[in-house]
Amino acid sequence: MKIAAKITNSKDSHQIQLETNGSTKEISIPSRSSGYGSSANGGELLFLSLATCFCNDIYREAAKMDIQISKVEVEVSGEFGAEGEPGYNLNYKVKLEGDAPSEKLDELIRHTDKVAEIHNTLRQGVSVTLET
Secondary structure, three states: OOEEEEEEEEOOEEEEEEEEOOEEEEEOOOEOOOOOOEOOOHHHHHHHHHHHHHHHHHHHHHHHOOOOEEEEEEEEEEEOOOOOOOOEEEEEEEEEEEOOOHHHHHHHHHHHHHHOHHHHHHHHOOOOOOOO
8 A cells, every 4th residue: 555645835825635545635734823834733643643543443443353333532642852852652542332342342442453554653663764
């Protein structure tokens, strides 16, 4: 699966384009009040990525276990220190509602935690390379 994200930013214009395997979509996040940059910071979007990945994966894995999920709530939190320092103390909580007993839903949560791709990418510590 080939994934890309592109931001084009200028005064009072913040355009976001996402692409997966040639399928593109746009999402809307306004500019900062100054008109430049994004009103959402990278940490917020990183945490949103973790929450989104888990949310989507829980439905995928539930289908494999023949469980119907009616509601997913994922809350990710963490901290950032000084400029240039990596984030730390990343944690997340999950609440599920579905047609299975709570023990089965807990098993689904633990299983999904092991297979969630964004989580595993961060846990592995992947390199990021600037292309010039």
